[in-house]
Amino acid sequence: MDFFDILVSILGSTIRLSVPLVFTALAGLFSERAGVFDIGLEGKMLAAAFSAACVAYITASPWLGLVAGIGVSVAFSLLHGFASITNRGNQIVSGVAINFVVAGLTIVLGQAWFGQGGRTPQLLPQGRFSPIILPGVEALRGIPVIGPLYANVISGNNILTYMAFLAVPISWWILYRTRFGLRLRAVGENPGAVDTAGISVTWLRYRAVICAGILCGFSGTYLAVAQSAAFIKDMSAGKGYIALAALIFAKWKPVPVMFACLLFGFLDAFANFMQGKSVPLIGEVPVQIFQALPYVLTCILLAGFIGVANPPKAGGVPYTKER
Amino acid sequence: MKKSLFGLLALAAMSTTALAADIKPALVYGTGGKFDKSFNEAAYNGAEKFKAETGIDYRDFEPTGDTQGEQAIRNFASRGFNPVVAVSFAWTSAIEKVAAEFPDTKFVIVDSVVDKPNVRSVVYKEEEGSYLVGVVAGLASKTGKVGFVGGMDIPLIRKFECGYEQGARAANAKIEVFQNMTGTTGAAWNDPVRGGELTKNQIDQGADVIYAAAGATGLGVLQTAADNKKLSIGVDSNQNHLHPGSVLTSMVKRVDLAVYNAYADTKGDNFTAGVQALGVKEDGVGWALDDNNKPLITPEIQAAVDKAKADIIAGTVKVHDYMSDNSCPK
Numbered sequence: 001m002d003f004f005d006i007l008v009s010i011l012g013s014t015i016r017l018s019v020p021l022v023f024t025a026l027a028g029l030f031s032e033r034a035g036v037f038d039i040g041l042e043g044k045m046l047a048a049a050f051s052a053a054c055v056a057y058i059t060a061s062p063w064l065g066l067v068a069g070i071g072v073s074v075a076f077s078l079l080h081g082f083a084s085i086t087n088r089g090n091q092i093v094s095g096v097a098i099n100f101v102v103a104g105l106t107i108v109l110g111q112a113w114f115g116q117g118g119r120t121p122q123l124l125p126q127g128r129f130s131p132i133i134l135p136g137v138e139a140l141r142g143i144p145v146i147g148p149l150y151a152n153v154i155s156g157n158n159i160l161t162y163m164a165f166l167a168v169p170i171s172w173w174i175l176y177r178t179r180f181g182l183r184l185r186a187v188g189e190n191p192g193a194v195d196t197a198g199i200s201v202t203w204l205r206y207r208a209v210i211c212a213g214i215l216c217g218f219s220g221t222y223l224a225v226a227q228s229a230a231f232i233k234d235m236s237a238g239k240g241y242i243a244l245a246a247l248i249f250a251k252w253k254p255v256p257v258m259f260a261c262l263l264f265g266f267l268d269a270f271a272n273f274m275q276g277k278s279v280p281l282i283g284e285v286p287v288q289i290f291q292a293l294p295y296v297l298t299c300i301l302l303a304g305f306i307g308v309a310n311p312p313k314a315g316g317v318p319y320t321k322e323r
Numbered sequence: 324m325k326k327s328l329f330g331l332l333a334l335a336a337m338s339t340t341a342l343a344a345d346i347k348p349a350l351v352y353g354t355g356g357k358f359d360k361s362f363n364e365a366a367y368n369g370a371e372k373f374k375a376e377t378g379i380d381y382r383d384f385e386p387t388g389d390t391q392g393e394q395a396i397r398n399f400a401s402r403g404f405n406p407v408v409a410v411s412f413a414w415t416s417a418i419e420k421v422a423a424e425f426p427d428t429k430f431v432i433v434d435s436v437v438d439k440p441n442v443r444s445v446v447y448k449e450e451e452g453s454y455l456v457g458v459v460a461g462l463a464s465k466t467g468k469v470g471f472v473g474g475m476d477i478p479l480i481r482k483f484e485c486g487y488e489q490g491a492r493a494a495n496a497k498i499e500v501f502q503n504m505t506g507t508t509g510a511a512w513n514d515p516v517r518g519g520e521l522t523k524n525q526i527d528q529g530a531d532v533i534y535a536a537a538g539a540t541g542l543g544v545l546q547t548a549a550d551n552k553k554l555s556i557g558v559d560s561n562q563n564h565l566h567p568g569s570v571l572t573s574m575v576k577r578v579d580l581a582v583y584n585a586y587a588d589t590k591g592d593n594f595t596a597g598v599q600a601l602g603v604k605e606d607g608v609g610w611a612l613d614d615n616n617k618p619l620i621t622p623e624i625q626a627a628v629d630k631a632k633a634d635i636i637a638g639t640v641k642v643h644d645y646m647s648d649n650s651c652p653k
Contacts, residue, residue, distance in 0.1 A: 005527070008527075009523075009524060009527035009528070012523075012527070013520055013523060013524060016520065016523075017516075017520060107387070115358060116356075116358040116360075117355070117356025117357045117358040117359055117363070117385065118356055119356070119358065119359075119539065122542070122546070122565065223516065227516055227519065228515045228516055228519065228542075228543055228546065229546045230515070230542065232513055232515050232539050232542070233356065233387075233513060234510065234513055235513070235514070235515065235516065237510060237513075237514050237516070237517070268520075269520070269524075272503070272517070272520050272521050272524050273524055275503050275504065275521075288507065
């Protein structure tokens with residue numbers, strides 16, 4: 001296996017591993033830019049994965065699974081909104097509560113419904129999003145560099161992967177080129193000003209957390225119905241937190257978010273590849289070093305070495321209307 | 324003959340003292356969950372078999388975290404359950420502690436050794452079973468490259484890998500074996516996504532048979548192999564039915580036997596403490612052949628595995644045990 005084949009293999013893996021991070025980090029972006037911290041991304045993703053797997057198994061349709069995943073995820077978002085927007089509760093506490101509730105609830109319900117130790121039954125091929133082979137793969141295959149890259153990295157992914165990378169420019173357009181986006185960003189910086197302009201801060205923040213719910217629904221569905229073929233307890237395995245780290249790393253901006261997720265996905269893919277292989281001069285590098293890198297990088301960033309990450313000013317602060 | 328006579332005598336003695344074997348067996352699973360289609364499910368099947376045969380019910384508990392095992396074991400022991408079977412290496416220190424506190428209760432630990440007068444330690448010669456499936460893999464591989472995906476990186480899983488590698492090499496001296504471990508924490512047993520990625524990685528490097536010894540993570544391995552039209556090998560329970568036509572065979576570890584024997588021996592009052600090492604000879608490990616994988620197993624493979632099995636039993640083939648010296652001969 002020469003260097004180029006290895007690269008293609010790692011890049012393909014990077015794409016697959018980045019997709020849930022991209023969706024989830026964008027979800028966090030919408031929520032946090034509106035001033036609602038969302039530590040419950042992990043829980044929402046897990047809830048979506050579970051409901052998507054259940055529905056996709058029962059109906060044998062991945063699309064209905066996606067609808068269910070989004071529905072449940074949005075419901076949890078609204079719960080988060082109700083606690084932290086309407087009732088002005090602590091956003092972190094509410095998010096953590098969601099993570100705990102979902103981690104337990106999915107296992108209990110899964111055990112009660114399917115009796116497989118909290119797992120859902122394996123999905124049949126028609127119940128999953130299958131890889132799409134883009135046109136022209138065969139025609140381009142002969143061309144060096146571009147052929148293999150196109151066949152193994154660009155093509156052959158499932159529809160959700162393409163949606164993830166499409167969601168990045170769409171999010172950018174919504175946030176920076178629409179009235180809703182402008183107000184959403186404003187409400188995260190200075191909700192008082194938005195309120196003075198006669199716009200409901202509450203309703204705007206609710207819409208932001210609903211957007212976050214929808215995106216978490218996609219990421220959860222991707223985990224259970226596209227990347228795997230069943231829900232398995234705790235299958236989100238900390239991806240919600242990595243996505244949060246990517247969001248901070250990218251300083252709450254959509255396009256850098258994508259690159260941060262790709263970087264973290266790449267580190268993961270690289271760690272998988274490097275396992276058990278020895279590096280010249282150094283010897284075998286423990287994989288834990290690569291696995292820890294996303295967190296290490298985020299810490300370095302937060303310490304101010306790469307640049308200051310300024311969160312939205314009103315982030316984490318419930319808005320109280322002056323009377 | 325002598326043994327069964329003793330058994331009869333023991334039975335007779337017991338019936339006279341009216342201590343008729345009304346045992347209260349208990350079972351504590353590993354953290355993978357009862358129905359992991361693998362290790363824990365095998366234990367469950369053994370307990371169910373005992374229940375079906377004797378009508379004696381048992382109590383079980385599925386710990387969801389590493390700290391719950393000791394509580395569950397102590398709880399069962401203090402409520403008079405006997406024997407208490409714990410089926411994971413993770414409960415080693417828990418059994419060590421609790422067995423000392425309840426010297427009259429019989430304990431069984433699977434996959435680990437605890438040296439106490441009231442503890443039976445059941446260990447398997449996984450290297451022998453893995454050797455057999457390694458032979459199958461070596462002969463079934465067309466690329467001359469096979470893979471192994473382990474769960475948590477512990478010596479026990481290295482032992483699987485080492486036996487597999489030796490078997491594959493015995494079948495094809497020039498074979499290349501890739502190996503990956505999913506992680507270093509308990510979460511590695513429940514991460515099908517990473518398992519799938521590691522599998523894809525090995526497939527990209529040319530592997531066409533991948534052996535998963537990774538609990539529920541293995542489900543991701545088998546799925547990915549099936550998605551990519553490659554072959555895979557299941558572990559612990561017979562997993563051939565999961566993806567017929569893609570699962571080449573399964574390395575069956577008869578955890579059910581350990582549980583069943585523990586209960587039956589206690590009932591028959593011939594429970595013995597100490598180490599029981601179950602290998603190919605004792606039928607404790609083996610390879611699975613059923614209708615689901617029959618089309619994949621050629622007569623040539625069948626003959627080679629049967630020979631390997633006979634050789635191991637006869638002692639002409641010695642499979643190196645990784646855990647004996649923490650290294651694997653290359």
